[in-house]
Amino acid sequence: MRPVRNTLTTGAVIALVVGLTATAAPAQAAAPSASAAGSRCAAGTLSVQTLRTGCTVASGTVVLPDGRTFAVPAPGESVMASSSAAPGAPELAEVVIANTGTGGVAVRIDEAWSGSAPAVRREQARSAAASAAAPSATTAATTKCTSTANARNGYRWSTTVKWYYNESGQKSSYAKDALRKAANTWTGTITSCGRTVTSSARNSYVRLATQAPGLTDKGGCTASNGYSVVGWGKLPAGTLGVTCVWYDGNGIAKESDQRYATSYNWSSTATCSGTRFDTQAVATHEWGHLYGLGHVQTGTDQVMEPSGGYCDTGSRTLGFGDMTGIAAIY
Numbered sequence: 022m023r024p025v026r027n028t029l030t031t032g033a034v035i036a037l038v039v040g041l042t043a044t045a046a047p048a049q050a051a052a053p054s055a056s057a058a059g060s061r062c063a064a065g066t067l068s069v070q071t072l073r074t075g076c077t078v079a080s081g082t083v084v085l086p087d088g089r090t091f092a093v094p095a096p097g098e099s100v101m102a103s104s105s106a107a108p109g110a111p112e113l114a115e116v117v118i119a120n121t122g123t124g125g126v127a128v129r130i131d132e133a134w135s136g137s138a139p140a141v142r143r144e145q146a147r148s149a150a151a152s153a154a155a156p157s158a159t160t161a162a163t164t165k166c167t168s169t170a171n172a173r174n175g176y177r178w179s180t181t182v183k184w185y186y187n188e189s190g191q192k193s194s195y196a197k198d199a200l201r202k203a204a205n206t207w208t209g210t211i212t213s214c215g216r217t218v219t220s221s222a223r224n225s226y227v228r229l230a231t232q233a234p235g236l237t238d239k240g241g242c243t244a245s246n247g248y249s250v251v252g253w254g255k256l257p258a259g260t261l262g263v264t265c266v267w268y269d270g271n272g273i274a275k276e277s278d279q280r281y282a283t284s285y286n287w288s289s290t291a292t293c294s295g296t297r298f299d300t301q302a303v304a305t306h307e308w309g310h311l312y313g314l315g316h317v318q319t320g321t322d323q324v325m326e327p328s329g330g331y332c333d334t335g336s337r338t339l340g341f342g343d344m345t346g347i348a349a350i351y
Contacts, residue, residue, distance in 0.1 A: 182312075204304075211344055
């Protein structure tokens with residue numbers, strides 16, 4: 022999971038990039054050569070170091086330092102991976118792979134950008150614009166119904182999210198119903214904390230599917246295929262669920278896949294008891310990512326906190342910050 026976005030964090034990232042550029046200039050090997058910048062990357066699996074040359078990518082795979090792999094999205098498109106964690110577990114870093122076309126590919130791991138310098142500058146500007154309206158963590162109150170804490174990832178859906186469910190390996194017989202309830206928590210007229218907001222986000226469950234979600238066992242994202250699929254499978258230790266969202270250069274989402282971990286015990290009824298994770302609560306968090314929301318600071322008691330405990334049924338219901346964020350996007 023990434024740290025909470027705020028003005029200080031964004032400024033620090035920009036300062037770091039500028040500082041590296043300034044100190045690296047005399048050492049020509051650190052900057053992309055004229056022959057490398059704008060040329061086509063070699064086919065196959067690419068490292069972040071290779072992307073720093075500024076080469077362009079039409080297809081291929083990026084491997085991150087933590088071993089996760091991501092299929093490079095088409096030129097002009099991006100993919101983002103967000104997740105939820107078990108309490109006390111190491112957090113899986115949030116990742117963005119942005120293919121700007123002739124500007125090369127930018128990679129964000131938590132709040133640190135790397136890759137092609139022109140692509141990084143463009144994506145930093147987009148990220149700053151997306152988060153500018155959100156309240157900082159330092160000014161947000163720390164209760165469910167008074168905190169306005171929310172973070173926005175810079176994409177939204179302009180059409181109904183049409184999604185499919187693959188029940189293979191499911192750890193909860195209640196999962197499909199829980200997912201549908203979670204998806205609808207963010208849509209229409211939302212009432213919570215004595216307040217009401219309206220969200221134009223919308224979804225439609227289509228049917229069961231045999232197609233697997235486009236995720237890897239390590240929590241990376243495979244290539245977009247146009248179908249939004251929710252399912253189950255292996256994920257890194259401590260990770261409850263991962264959501265991948267593919268979106269275009271205008272921030273319009275076109276596909277999202279979700280995978281939930283099969284290594285944990287999940288609630289199998291509308292109620293939850295014992296050392297299980299509440300399927301609906303975790304799914305509500307992941308659908309928040311799907312619709313365009315990011316993580317907020319732990320202690321604000323919002324659904325979009327990075328992790329939740331056993332049978333945390335309170336996270337089936339949005340907090341004031343969650344409501345503020347979804348209404349701002351939709």
